[in-house]
Amino acid sequence: MLVTPNLTSTESLLIHYSAPTLCEIKPANLFTLSESQIQNVDLEKWKSKLQIQNLNLIYFKTSSNRWMIFIYNHCWVRQIISDSLIQAYLRGKGYENPLDTHQTLKELFSRIKNSKSFPHEIGFFLGYPIEDVIAFEENKGQNCKYCGYWKSYSNPSEAKSCCAQYKCCSQICKQLFEEGLSVPQIIKKYKEAVNNAA
Numbered sequence: 646m647l648v649t650p651n652l653t654s655t656e657s658l659l660i661h662y663s664a665p666t667l668c669e670i671k672p673a674n675l676f677t678l679s680e681s682q683i684q685n686v687d688l689e690k691w692k693s694k695l696q697i698q699n700l701n702l703i704y705f706k707t708s709s710n711r712w713m714i715f716i717y718n719h720c721w722v723r724q725i726i727s728d729s730l731i732q733a734y735l736r737g738k739g740y741e742n743p744l745d746t747h748q749t750l751k752e753l754f755s756r757i758k759n760s761k762s763f764p765h766e767i768g769f770f771l772g773y774p775i776e777d778v779i780a781f782e783e784n785k786g787q788n789c790k791y792c793g794y795w796k797s798y799s800n801p802s803e804a805k806s807c808c809a810q811y812k813c814c815s816q817i818c819k820q821l822f823e824e825g826l827s828v829p830q831i832i833k834k835y836k837e838a839v840n841n842a843a
Contacts, residue, residue, distance in 0.1 A: 655686040656828050663716045664818035665811045666700065667828065668835045672725060672772040673717035683712045698832065703750070707758055715754070722746060722770055731769050734779070738766055774799055 665671035780798035791801035793808030
């Protein structure tokens, strides 16, 4: 039986949808909220708070009247799109200057906002391997070797391990949140646990 999470605050939403990014094991997370959900959160306040953690938050309304929330590590995303193969792919998709992170994200979100489907290149920004992003497009989402946070074609064992790490992080963070810890405390505690386990 599926249990709907009690997402009644900005903090609970951030933990539920973005724990791996908050804990710096994933470059970005993307999720949507309904009109009723967006009324219960203070994203501007958290935009400032997340900057202290070296994270950025962007949100906008889509053509389907839902709110898209993108939380990302700017330095990590910039590093991803500095890859020459990813730059070539993005140029092939019409991005004029892929090395300009701000402009590239602005163009990406414009495409998401004005389209009924997601542009394939969003996978790069979410940390998915370039081989899987390209294969997903070529196979039209079919014939993958493993399906977790993304569809893997190139290295299913590595993808499975990575997805397990994301899932474990989310579960730990949700548990800590239920115990009453704040988001910064959760991030600190998670990182300490990872360091102690190393």
